[in-house]
Amino acid sequence: MTATTGPRVATAAPRLIYRRPELLAEDSTHYCPGCGHGVVHRLVAEVLGELGLGPRTIAVAGVGCAVFAYDYLRLDFCEAPHGRAPAVATGIRRVRPDAFVLTYQGDGDMAAIGTAEIVHAAARGELITAIFVNNGVYGMTGGQMAPTTLLGQKTTSTPGGREAALHGYPLPITEMLALLPGVAYAARGSVVDPGAIGKTKAYLRKACEVQLAGAGFAIVEVISTCPVGWGMTPRESIDWLRDAVAEVYPPGVVVDRTKTVPVAPAPAAAGSEG
Ligand SMILES: Cc1ncc(C[n+]2csc(CCOP(=O)(O)OP(=O)(O)O)c2C)c(N)n1
Numbered sequence: 001m002t003a004t005t006g007p008r009v010a011t012a013a014p015r016l017i018y019r020r021p022e023l024l025a026e027d028s029t030h031y032c033p034g035c036g037h038g039v040v041h042r043l044v045a046e047v048l049g050e051l052g053l054g055p056r057t058i059a060v061a062g063v064g065c066a067v068f069a070y071d072y073l074r075l076d077f078c079e080a081p082h083g084r085a086p087a088v089a090t091g092i093r094r095v096r097p098d099a100f101v102l103t104y105q106g107d108g109d110m111a112a113i114g115t116a117e118i119v120h121a122a123a124r125g126e127l128i129t130a131i132f133v134n135n136g137v138y139g140m141t142g143g144q145m146a147p148t149t150l151l152g153q154k155t156t157s158t159p160g161g162r163e164a165a166l167h168g169y170p171l172p173i174t175e176m177l178a179l180l181p182g183v184a185y186a187a188r189g190s191v192v193d194p195g196a197i198g199k200t201k202a203y204l205r206k207a208c209e210v211q212l213a214g215a216g217f218a219i220v221e222v223i224s225t226c227p228v229g230w231g232m233t234p235r236e237s238i239d240w241l242r243d244a245v246a247e248v249y250p251p252g253v254v255v256d257r258t259k260t261v262p263v264a265p266a267p268a269a270a271g272s273e274g
């Protein structure tokens with residue numbers, strides 16, 4: 001009996017679509033379904049990994065749902081009291097000029113209790129990279145109004161919707177900080193869809209490069225979802241993010257002074273002076 005051989009079928013080499021970044025731990029997270037924090041964590045892990053910054057990074061976690069970021073990112077982390085991450089990061093960066101320092105804060109943490117710290121760190125042009133996840137509410141404590149909450153938005157502390165006369169207007173923190181000359185770079189990304197997530201990654205990368213170049217303070221705001229705090233399904237929260245949140249907080253580069261400010265050389269890494 002002769003063996004029959006069929007036509008040769010060329011088997012294409014498998015194409016890698018996605019791999020868990022090395023700096024992202026393999027644990028599952030405590031985040032609710034549809035929460036944007038996990039997406040931002042992945043982007044942070046990808047960018048720091050691609051820039052080879054993992055070993056020299058000291059991150060500072062704020063207080064909020066992402067307080068456990070240190071469990072999910074394989075980085076040295078320091079925990080700051082509520083709102084104080086930029087002050088803690090300032091101290092770390094000044095005593096460890098070889099370190100790469102980033103902060104990770106929510107909008108309650110940065111734009112409410114920590115307003116003074118972020119404003120003054122930015123005004124001083126501290127060489128830190130600030131990540132600001134704006135989901136428009138205090139997620140961790142039950143979805144209360146934050147300074148970033150939209151007018152008309154219902155929260156557990158504004159059941160009738162936020163009213164300007166009673167609760168003030170939403171605070172555009174990134175645009176406010178962008179006025180300060182110490183801010184070398186400010187941008188706003190979104191987790192609304194893969195295209196927006198790709199742009200957010202580019203903003204984060206640039207904000208890291210700004211610190212490496214010693215150009216000044218850099219901030220990336222990411223408008224994000226909190227389906228539980230918003231009383232929505234994950235699907236509805238994506239629509240709300242696209243239609244309502246992005247209208248008030250439009251994604252894009254807010255300021256880029258790296259073209260006009262002379263860029264100082266990056267500080268030498270520890271041990272490089274031989
Ligand atoms: C000094 C102090 N005040 C209040 C709290 C309670 N608290 C914990 S998290 C939080 C809000 C966090 O909201 P946000 O920063 O927007 O983060 P999210 O949970 O939405 O990601 C508050 C008020 C606290 N832990 N410490």
Ligand code: SF4
Pocket residue numbers: 030031032033034035036037065135139140225226227228229
């Ligand atoms: S409460 Fe909101 S911010 Fe916190 S984990 Fe759940 S969806 Fe995310």
